[in-house]
Amino acid sequence: MTVNKTIFILLLIAGLSLPLLAVAQTSGAVNGNGAAKEEETVDERAARLFEDPLRGVVVNRTITVQGQEFYQFFSMRWSYIAGDASYTLSVHERPSARWGSEIWVEYQRDRVFHMFLPPIRSETKAISHQAAELVLERIQEMELQRALFFSDDLGPEEM
Secondary structure: OOHHHHHHHHHHHHOOOHHHHHHHHOOOOEOOOOOEOOOOOHHHHHHHHHHOOOOOOEEEEOOOHHHHHHHHHHHHHHHHHHOOOOOOEEEEEEEEOOOEEEEEEEEOOEEEEEEEEOOOHHHHHHHHHHHHHHHHHHHHHHHHHHHHOOOOOOOHHHO
16 A cells, blocks of 8 residues: 555544645655755644635625625726735625615725715726725735834734
């Protein structure tokens, strides 16, 4: 019995998932130069997973048709301009008969965009595209500020 089959059987008995098997099978692999590849241990993968399991997700918390359209246009524009950035966002909506739909976008429990959508649904696409660009700009400013500012009194989430 080969080593890979033995590892596979042990992982199945232990009830571990197949991504861990991929880590076990890559041990000893070499790249094109003949040098050993840098390996990521199971503990490192688990720590990275539990660090932020929803990395790069845009959560939809909208209610109305106009809110759904805003979310769709926003998320399409967001994936285009942010690329593979690992920012987790949530789009929220509070509909009101008097004021229209109130929309806001949150990043790490901070509102980075907030406005009332006009009742004219044809403007939703342009507003959502502008919102995506403003949100990216605001997040980059926040991350820069966190990187440059240090305080013994404040934790990272309080800055």
